[in-house]
Amino acid sequence: MKDLKNSVGIVETKYFDITEKIHLESGVEFGPIRVAYETYGKLNDKKDNAILLLHALTGDAHAAGYNTPEDKKPGWWDDMVGPNKAFDTNKYFVISSNMLGGCSGTTGPCSINPETGKPYGLSFPVITIEDAVKVQKKLVDFLGVKKLIVAGGSMGGMQALEWAIAHPDIVVGTIIIASTSRLTAQGIAFNAVGRNAILSDPDFNNGDYYDKEKQPERGLAIARMVGHITYLCEESMHNKFGRRFQDKDSPNFDFNIDFQVESYLEHQGQVFVDRFDANSYLYITKAVDYFDLAKKHGSLKNAFEKTNSRFLVMSFTSDWLFPTFQSKEIVQALIKAGRDVSFCEIESPCGHDAFLLEFETQTEIVKSFLSKTNGGSDD
Amino acid sequence: MKDLKNSVGIVETKYFDITEKIHLESGVEFGPIRVAYETYGKLNDKKDNAILLLHALTGDAHAAGYNTPEDKKPGWWDDMVGPNKAFDTNKYFVISSNMLGGCSGTTGPCSINPETGKPYGLSFPVITIEDAVKVQKKLVDFLGVKKLIVAGGSMGGMQALEWAIAHPDIVVGTIIIASTSRLTAQGIAFNAVGRNAILSDPDFNNGDYYDKEKQPERGLAIARMVGHITYLCEESMHNKFGRRFQDKDSPNFDFNIDFQVESYLEHQGQVFVDRFDANSYLYITKAVDYFDLAKKHGSLKNAFEKTNSRFLVMSFTSDWLFPTFQSKEIVQALIKAGRDVSFCEIESPCGHDAFLLEFETQTEIVKSFLSKTNGGSDD
Numbered sequence: 236m237k238d239l240k241n242s243v244g245i246v247e248t249k250y251f252d253i254t255e256k257i258h259l260e261s262g263v264e265f266g267p268i269r270v271a272y273e274t275y276g277k278l279n280d281k282k283d284n285a286i287l288l289l290h291a292l293t294g295d296a297h298a299a300g301y302n303t304p305e306d307k308k309p310g311w312w313d314d315m316v317g318p319n320k321a322f323d324t325n326k327y328f329v330i331s332s333n334m335l336g337g338c339s340g341t342t343g344p345c346s347i348n349p350e351t352g353k354p355y356g357l358s359f360p361v362i363t364i365e366d367a368v369k370v371q372k373k374l375v376d377f378l379g380v381k382k383l384i385v386a387g388g389s390m391g392g393m394q395a396l397e398w399a400i401a402h403p404d405i406v407v408g409t410i411i412i413a414s415t416s417r418l419t420a421q422g423i424a425f426n427a428v429g430r431n432a433i434l435s436d437p438d439f440n441n442g443d444y445y446d447k448e449k450q451p452e453r454g455l456a457i458a459r460m461v462g463h464i465t466y467l468c469e470e471s472m473h474n475k476f477g478r479r480f481q482d483k484d485s486p487n488f489d490f491n492i493d494f495q496v497e498s499y500l501e502h503q504g505q506v507f508v509d510r511f512d513a514n515s516y517l518y519i520t521k522a523v524d525y526f527d528l529a530k531k532h533g534s535l536k537n538a539f540e541k542t543n544s545r546f547l548v549m550s551f552t553s554d555w556l557f558p559t560f561q562s563k564e565i566v567q568a569l570i571k572a573g574r575d576v577s578f579c580e581i582e583s584p585c586g587h588d589a590f591l592l593e594f595e596t597q598t599e600i601v602k603s604f605l606s607k608t609n610g611g612s613d614d
Numbered sequence: 615m616k617d618l619k620n621s622v623g624i625v626e627t628k629y630f631d632i633t634e635k636i637h638l639e640s641g642v643e644f645g646p647i648r649v650a651y652e653t654y655g656k657l658n659d660k661k662d663n664a665i666l667l668l669h670a671l672t673g674d675a676h677a678a679g680y681n682t683p684e685d686k687k688p689g690w691w692d693d694m695v696g697p698n699k700a701f702d703t704n705k706y707f708v709i710s711s712n713m714l715g716g717c718s719g720t721t722g723p724c725s726i727n728p729e730t731g732k733p734y735g736l737s738f739p740v741i742t743i744e745d746a747v748k749v750q751k752k753l754v755d756f757l758g759v760k761k762l763i764v765a766g767g768s769m770g771g772m773q774a775l776e777w778a779i780a781h782p783d784i785v786v787g788t789i790i791i792a793s794t795s796r797l798t799a800q801g802i803a804f805n806a807v808g809r810n811a812i813l814s815d816p817d818f819n820n821g822d823y824y825d826k827e828k829q830p831e832r833g834l835a836i837a838r839m840v841g842h843i844t845y846l847c848e849e850s851m852h853n854k855f856g857r858r859f860q861d862k863d864s865p866n867f868d869f870n871i872d873f874q875v876e877s878y879l880e881h882q883g884q885v886f887v888d889r890f891d892a893n894s895y896l897y898i899t900k901a902v903d904y905f906d907l908a909k910k911h912g913s914l915k916n917a918f919e920k921t922n923s924r925f926l927v928m929s930f931t932s933d934w935l936f937p938t939f940q941s942k943e944i945v946q947a948l949i950k951a952g953r954d955v956s957f958c959e960i961e962s963p964c965g966h967d968a969f970l971l972e973f974e975t976q977t978e979i980v981k982s983f984l985s986k987t988n989g990g991s992d993d
Contacts, residue, residue: 261865261867357869360867361865361866361867361868361869417857418857419848419851419852420848420851420852420854420855420856420857420873420875421843421846421847421848421851421852423857423873423875423876424839424843424851424875424876424879425843427839427873427875427876427879427880428836428839428840428843428879430869431835431836431839431879431880431883432811432836434869435832435835435836436832437816453814453815456810456814457807457810457811457814457836460803460806460807460810461807461840464800464803464804464807467800468800469798469799469800469934469937472798472799472800472803473798473799473800475799476799477799478796478797478799478802478906478909486640486740486904487740488640488739488740489740490736490740490809490813490896490900493900493903493904494799494802494806494903496799496802496803496806497802497803497806500803500806500807500810501806501810504810517869521869521872524872524873525865525872527857530857555848555934558848
């Protein structure tokens, strides 16, 4: 029997339907949209104890607990969400939804276009972080939330920033972890390679592969392998794999897997194609590439002057994909904009993935921040 | 008319044939082998003024000058090789050869196997840095060289290290630039992704594609794109491209090229497939992955105790593929082994590519090293 006492327990993924069309940043009017979401804890009477979690590139609505008693793995941030955890479900009403364009229940390129009866594929509109937040706002309104804390790592942090700027009337606290206000040129380059691998896979078939035997698995696996290198760092790879051979002590002298690190990447690629849609990978990486608050608002300071939130910004020493200097840019602009901001660079050898792993330090810092943030008032 | 006064001028690529089989590190006996090479300057009477240049991953024998008066681009290290340059052809006899397994004149997987009359493809034996040096040694002996200085950047530095250890009787000077005694786990990971892209391209056809319309171009281009990200660094990408869009100021909202950095990578991938063979890419990256002097000799100190050379080691501040700490490992082991070593970390924003770009600083340091190294004696 699974021990659920430190868990939110068995949770059901729910669905919320937006029937009207929404105006996307590209100018396209798009809808209807179904949103997959989960909630943990209870909304209080004042409806001011809500926390919205925003997932990273390949995340989903299932942030905590188990969907069935048979599940082997809990949600992606289970270490952070539950009774007495960082996002304490005894106190807060925690919401998590799958992003627009995703492939885990929310409308995305693999969804059926009601006008054609077929999956959208590349006829799905290119979406942005702003669009994703627009959809989330509909969900939050539907749930009756009056005050909101937003929190996310990596791309989730981008969405949290967008939330604070777009909805200062309800966002009172913003937690940005291992994130940035805009990707580096190098970050765009890695995403471009991943997209290129998918687009040039013959099984891609211009995005129209849903009735085929398989999706562009080779391209998607390569995209994931490249991604995984950037989520780790040289130190974590050295500690995990070093130059050790896989199940032997000498080279194969062929092109099969020689080193443990090769085996790891191969495995990551393989399991990823079973759970993620190649088209979604294209759309979501594009949304990440486009995100640029300074460009959109004239400057980062301008952007943050629109907010009405307290901020917590965290980065990790070994994260080279969303490096600390980018978090510091956010912090400096927030200070210039006169906002209340706490910043912490956490010492970690785990690279960018640290936001999913270093939960003890994060818990302490998040709890401290939440205790000082309006929301979840008992009075 | 091309101005050739600071150049070695028009040079011819020559060929040297090794008719007997050589014993490869894998245990395979392999031959015959043709070696493409070029020489610049003249071997002196004492035959002790030779410098062997060792190329990096995708280099060739054509290190300096022009092969024809119509050539638009000189050899890959032309800034460093010529009259009064770092490798001064007025004083030194400079040799450069294409590596075993390459695709620019030296026997490699695209060469015709005389036993079958067809290209080797994957029947070509897996080779190592040791094997490449074995072949180079035959060439150097054929040229009548008695004392030798070896120099190379990146994979060329690995070969130079191997030379110093394997042939202490003739190597009197060793110049190691932006290199390492063993690749990091991260470095292996990037190579593995590149190989994976080639191996999973349907045009790869198990390496047997030479009579087909094209080689596995998509996979090879993706391998090159990944490689290029690692040859630059975030700073150089930021300076070169930033987040600028290509020929416009706003997003496409489609999956065509948006950013300059995407266009650059795409271009690098495309031009690469016209000049390089996918099978060679597999073989040479494998040789790089396998290279590990400490594993082979028990320790780096043990390895270097076999040498009889002076050493110059250079690294670049922004090189994250062959980072400075790896050069320092070499230097520390050389000191422990009681060898004469000079070390310089050069401040550069050019990433790993700096060894091909920062020629002014390198020239000064190399000239100073050469002036103190036995070889090229006039007495």
